[in-house]
Amino acid sequence: MLLGKCNSSNRRIIVSFILTILFLSVIIVNAQTKKSSEKSNKAKTSKISDQLSNKQTINASTLASELKGSKLTKPLVLQVGFSFLYSQGHITGAKYAGAASSKDGIGMLKNAVKSLPKNKEIVIYCGCCPWSDCPNIRPAYKTLVDLGYTNVKALYLPNDFAKDWKEKGYPVTK
Numbered sequence: 285m286l287l288g289k290c291n292s293s294n295r296r297i298i299v300s301f302i303l304t305i306l307f308l309s310v311i312i313v314n315a316q317t318k319k320s321s322e323k324s325n326k327a328k329t330s331k332i333s334d335q336l337s338n339k340q341t342i343n344a345s346t347l348a349s350e351l352k353g354s355k356l357t358k359p360l361v362l363q364v365g366f367s368f369l370y371s372q373g374h375i376t377g378a379k380y381a382g383a384a385s386s387k388d389g390i391g392m393l394k395n396a397v398k399s400l401p402k403n404k405e406i407v408i409y410c411g412c413c414p415w416s417d418c419p420n421i422r423p424a425y426k427t428l429v430d431l432g433y434t435n436v437k438a439l440y441l442p443n444d445f446a447k448d449w450k451e452k453g454y455p456v457t458k
Contacts, residue, residue, distance in 0.1 A: 336425060341440040342407055348454040351377065357405070359437075362396060364389070364424035365410035369445065375409065376455035384410075384424035393424055397433065405435045411445025 342350075351358055362381040363370045370380045382392025397406065406428060410420040421438050428436045441448040450456050 336422070336438055340425070340437060342437040343440050344449050344452060344454060347375075347407060347439055351375070351455065359405035359407045360397075360400070361407045361409065361439075362393070362424075363410070364393060364408045364420045365412045365418075365445075366420075369410075369412055371458070373445075373450060373456045373458050375449065376457045378409070378457075381408075381424075383420055384408075384427065385419035389420070390423065390427055393427055394431065397428065397431065400433075402432045403434050405437075406433060407437050407439055409439035409441060409445070411439075411441040411449065413444055415440060415442050 347359075347361075351361070358377070361375050361378040363374050363378045364381050364384040366383050367380060370378075374380070379396060380392075381396040382389030384390055384393055397404075400406070408421065408424045408428070410418050410424075412418060412420065415421070425436060425438050
């Protein structure tokens with residue numbers, strides 16, 4: 285009955301105050317819900333990125349040794365990241381196959397492998413960012429497997445191409 289004893293001017297002030305508090309509460313709850321949703325989506329993305337098992341990945345030192353070795357048939361290495369990164373420097377012998385995070389990039393990847401035997405050893409890599417955040421590796425891997433390629437590996441670059449390949453002295457071509 286606080287409002288009953290107040291004059292109309294004070295009632296308006298009190299009602300405005302209460303409405304302002306309610307409005308701010310709604311905004312705060314909405315912001316917290318959005319933040320929680322973003323964390324959940326990031327956690328899901330991280331789990332998806334970690335789904336490639338050790339059998340489906342290859343580390344930098346192993347790939348560098350394979351490429352340097354005397355093995356007659358070396359794996360086909362495809363860079364499935366952004367073209368500007370490829371042009372700044374890429375694994376010696378690697379072919380650019382399009383950024384797999386886009387429809388056009390997936391089309392380029394399909395075109396790059398269309399004449400290969402399904403058992404050809406293929407290594408894909410991106411290295412644009414940390415492994416868990418990479419938008420290209422998972423779609424490229426999935427596309428190749430869906431096309432029936434049975435010997436596909438993703439180069440595990442936990443940080444990025446510069447730190448995990450270039451700075452370690454592995455072969456790079458511009």
